[in-house]
Amino acid sequence: MNALNIAEYVASLGLQARAASARMAAASAAEKGQALRGLAALLRGNVESLQRDNAKDIERATAAGLSAPMVDRLKLTPKIIETLAVGCEQLATMPDIIGEVVGMKQQPSGIRVGQMRVPLGVFGMIFESRPNVTIEAASLSIKSGNACILRGGSEAIESNKALAKLVQQALVDAGLPAEAVQLVQTTDREAVGKLIAMPESVDVVIPRGGKSLIERISREAKVPVIKHLDGNCHTYVDDPCDVAMAVRITDNAKTQKYSPCNASEGLLVARGVAKAFLPEIGAIFAGKGVEMRCDPEAKAILAQVRGANVQDATEQDWSEEYLAPIISVKVVAGIDEAIAHINRYSSHHTDAIVTRDHMHAQRFLREVDSASVMVNASTRFADGFEYGLGAEIGISTDKFHARGPVGIEGLTSLKWIVLGDGEIRE
Template identity: 55%
Template sequence: MAINDIHEYMANVGKRAKVAASTLAASDTQTKNLALCAIKNAIIDHKDDILSQNAIDVANAKNSGLDSALLDRLVIDDARFDGMVASLNDVLGLQDPVGEIEQMTYRPSGIWLGKMRVPLGVVGMIYESRPNVTLEAASLAIKSGNAIILRGGSEAFYSNQAIARCVHMGLKAANLPTDCVQVLKTTDRSAVDSLITMTDCVDVVIPRGGKGLIERISKGASVPVIKHLDGNCHTYIDKDADNQMSVSIALNAKTSRYGTCNTTETLLVHEDKVDILVDVLSAMAAADENMQFRVCHRSQSVLANAKLNIIPATEDDWYAEYLAPILAVKVVTDIDEAISHINHYGSHHTDVIITNNYADSQKFIRQVDSSSVMVNASSRFADGFEYGLGAEIGISTDKIHARGPVGLHGLTSQKWIVLGSGQVR
C-alpha cells in the first residue's frame, strides 16, 4: 500500500491504538473470549483465502531468493494452519491474568496491600516471516487486554493482511474496536523507525526476527524493548549421560527444524563420553545428508574414520546461530568447562544437559545463565505452546520484566493496591 506520509500514518495508528487500549483494558474476560471465538471461526471460514494469499507470498519469496530458513517460516500448510487454530484454542482456555490480585498483606497500620495485574497498554511488534505470529500475537494481546500494532515482514504481507481481516471480523462480533489489533498496511522501513520512537502511544516494543533486525530495533528504540538477539543453544552430554537418550535428544534438538531459535547449534561432550560422538553425529547425518560438523581438534581424532562431513571449527563457530544443517562440536574436560563455554559463547536462550547425575544436573541449572535451562529434554521445548502459555509473543533473553517465552503474564505489569478503612498516616 502506498502511503504518502509515513510519519502521519504512524501517528494516527498510535493514537487509535491508545484509545482502543483503554476500551480493551476495561473489557471483561467474557467479552475478550467472545472476540477470540469469533476470530477462530473467521480464520476457519476463510482458510482458503489465507492459504491462497500465503501462496502468493511464498511464490514472491522464492522469486526474490529469500533465505531458506525464512522461507520455511513463511509457509502455512495444512498442519501449520491447524496449529494456528489449536494455539488460539489454547489462549481461549487460559485464565485471564488481568485483575488478579497477589500477595495481599496486612500492615500494622491497619491497611491491606497487594499487587494487581494490569495490561501494559499498547504493544508494538516487528517480526519477519512467520505469518502465524500475527494470529498468536493478536490473540495474546486481546486476552491480556493490550492493543497491539503489528509490523510483519514484506515477504509475508498478503498472508498477514488476510489474517488481519479475520481478526477484525472477530473484534467487530464482540463489539470491540478493530484498532485493538492493527497490522500495518505498509512495508516501508521508516514505519518501524516511527513505531519504536512513539513513546507517547506505545508502551513496549517486541522485535522477533534475525539478529540484525533486533540489534537495529534495540539501538534505535526510545520505547522499552523486550528482545532476544539470537538463539545459540547448546546441548551438553555429561559423563553420566544415557547413550540412547543422548542420541535421541541431540538428534531432535538439531534436526527437527533448523530455522527456529530453540534449535541446538553447539554440541558439547564430556571427554569421558567421546565415544558417543560417532553415534550422535552419524544419526544426524542419516537424518540429513547435508549435515556439516564444525569440530574442535579433540573431536577430529575421535571422528577420523567416520564418514561424516567434518571441518575444523573456528572461534566464530562457537558464537554462531546457523539456522542451517550445521553443528559446532566441542569436547570439554568437565561440566565446569561446559558451563563456562555456554555462559561465554551462548546467547542466554536455551541450554540442555543430558545426565543421570543429580548433582551435575543441579549445578548446571543453577549456574547456566540462560532464560531456559533443561535437564534430559530437547532444546526444542523452549516454546510458549510447549510451556502451556497457549502461545508466545516472543522469547526474551532480557532479565528485566520478562524472561523466556513471553505469554499472557509477560504482557502484563503489576500495580500496588491498598485497601483501608479510614487509616491516616
C-alpha cells in the same frame, strides 16, 4: 505517502491504540472470549476470500522472483487458516490472568498489600513474511487486554489486510473497539521508524524477523524491546550419564530440525564419557551428514568413525549459530569447564546437561546464565507451547522484564494494590 504524512498516520494509529487500550484493559473475560471465538468463526467462514487475497501476494512474490521457500511461507492454506481458528478458540478457553491478585499480605500498619496483573497497554509488533503472525499477535493482544499495532512484511500486505479486517469485525461484534488491533496499512519503511519511537502511545515493541531487522530496531527504539537475537545452544554430556539417553537427546537437539533457534549448535562432552559417547553420536551424525567441528581431543576419537565429516574447530566455531547440519564438539574436563565454556560462548538462549549426578544438575541449573536451562531433555523443547504458555508472542534473549519464551504473562505487568480500613501513615 511522504515521510511527514507517514509519521502523522502512524501517530494517529498510536493515539487510537492508546484510547482503545483503556477499554481493553477493562474488558471482561467473556467479552474477550466472544471476540476470539468470533474471530475463529470469521476465519472459517472466509477461507475462500482469504485465499483470493493471499493469491495476490503469492503472485506478486512469484513475479518478483522470490525463492520457493519464501513464497511457501506466505501461503494461507485452508489447513493453516483452520490452525489459526483453533488457536483463537484455545486462547478463548484459557483462564484470564488479567486481574489476578498475587501475594496479598497484611503489613504491620494494618494495610493489606498485594499485586494485580494488568495489561502493559499498547504493543507494536514488527514481523516479516508469514501472515499467520497477524492472527497470532492479534489474538494474544485481545486475550491479554492490550491494544496492538501490527506491521507485517510488504510481501504479505494483501493477506494481512484481509486478516486484520476480520479481527476488527470480531472485536466490534463483541462490543470492543476496532482500534484495539490495527494494521499499518502502508508498506513504507518509515512507518517502522515512527512506530518504535512514540513512547506516549506504544509501551513496548516486539520485532520478529532476521537479525539485522532486530538489531536495527533495538538500536533505534525509544521504547523497551522484547527481542530475540541468536540461539547458540549447547548440550553438555556429563560424567556420569546414561550414554544411551545422551545419544538420543543430542541427536534430537541437533538433527530433529536444523533451522530452529533452539537446536543445539555446540556439543560438550566430559572426558570420562568421551570414549563411550562420541563414537555412538558420531556414527549417527555421519549417517545424517552432520559436519563435526572438533577440538583436537574430540577429533582424535571422531576421526575413527566411518564416514564422519570431522573438521578442526576455529575459535569462531564456539560462538557460531549454524542453523545447518554442522555442530561444534569439544571434550571438557567436567562440569566446571562446561559451565565456563557455555557462559562464555553461549548466546544465553538454551543450554542442557545430560547427567546422573544430582549436584552437577543443581549447579548447571543455577550457574548457567541462559534463558532456558535443562537437565536430561532436548534443547528443542525451549518453546512457549512446550512450556505450557498456551501461545508465544516471541522469545526474549534479554533478562529485563521477560526472559525466554514470552506468552500472555509477558504482555502484562503487576501493579500494587492496597486494601485499608482507614489507615494513615504515622
